[in-house]
Amino acid sequence: MSATVVERNKEARKRIVSDKAAKISVKDLNLYYGEKQALYSIELDIQEKEVTALIGPSGCGKSTFLRTLNRMNDLIDGVKISGDIVIDNENIYKSNDVIKLRTKVGMVFQKPNLFPMSIYDNVAYGPRMQGIKSKKELNRIVEESLRGAAIWDEVKDRLKTSALGLSGGQQQRVCIARAIAMKPEIILMDEPTSALDPISTLKVEELIAQMKKDYTIVIVTHNMQQAARVSDKTAFFLSGEVIEYDETNTIFSMPKDQRTEDYVTGRFG
Template sequence: MAIAILERESAAGEKVPETNIKISVRNLNLFYGEKQALFEVSIDIKEKEITALIGPSGCGKSTFLRTLNRMNDLIDGVKISGSIVIDGQDIYKSNDVIKLRTKVGMVFQKPNLFPMSIYDNVAYGPKMHGIRNKAKLDQIVEESLRGAAIWDEVKDRLKTSALGLSGGQQQRVCIARAIAMKPDVILMDEPTSALDPISTLKVEELLDEMKKDYTIVIVTHNMQQAARVSDRTAFFLNGEIIEFAETSKIFSTPDDQRTEDYVTGRFG
């Protein structure tokens, strides 16, 4: 199995650990009851890059993504071994899951806005965190919607139901809702798979803007999307990382035959 740990050459020509690693995963195994879904996954995720996770359906991409903010904790019978260190802290050794999920936000496959106004959807998290000042909330809502490239489309209808927006607009409001919590990391699980091509393009353009500010991990089964938006790509198969490299390498000269077969569409 590939060890997806990042290294670079020092001035003296030695291999040394890469700098600016935001998330460091080592020997991660995950079981759903008796069934093992992740096998010895080790990977480094660099700060302010977009890391794409690709691989056929059922290979563990979503499972792995959810381990990064402990969303699997919500599923009965899940057992995990190994470590995930974010900013020097092993997230499974700390019990502050609320703080973790603030730092590591998530956007899901289908837009999952609450049946309330656009404004209230974005202000919801900050309010739960105790922000009550109206001017402050107004500011967070505007900044977050701008950050998700949807402000101009919704600024005149902030108090109307979020569910009246198109699917693509709703997904960008979901991204705004994640941004409103001021996370460092945003996890996205096939965020455009329910969107039309034009909305997909808008989200992809947005991702490119967002990586100035955030570390992004995105699951996609759209290979063109991985190639367009990501800096590095990890190829998963049967719960293992087979290969992890710069995206251009994965799509042009991968080392592993299975990676090549997958990215050229021979299976999956």
């Protein structure tokens, strides 16, 4: 790693000027799959109750980076990580409480991954695992979470039927409800609409816009319009580095780096 890359990354990070303290602060983060380095000296401050979009061509490290935020890479053999990720003043790689971390930092995946059980049981699954037994309390959490995910009206009369009988777009919103039911503070979304039709995509985007009142959201997307519509900040990744990180408006209208401009205008990737 040349000194210039480190300096440049630090410079990029400083450009995000905000009076708010960072919810997530990433410092000099490097990640290797065996011998192969996938992330290079990432420096990124993510603000509370904002939507941060991660964009960049296939294979540039977006999903890898997203997974470092709730230590999902710990599940992959041969992964080595150096550097710091601090969430609410706690270095998540120095603490051993991964369960607590994954409760605080929820995740929604590219394809809806509901369990083959009822809609109700899917949403109640996490709270039950946390030891909540009261039926009244579970009913409340299920309703509140489904409302929070803008899917309550569509499913309230079929809560006890299989979740797999829902459309893809409905299933993805139930996945979001399942994440909300754990009362997370941060929600990571890896291309949450790439398997959805345009109408379901718009519904999920509207939902994300509403959700940022309550949650800090980090979203990976290949859809430039989506990044522009839903996010406050955007980070452009290329070959495992953050090339540019700024207000979304700036990234799309006045990027500072030629490579960012080429990417957001569709000239490559």
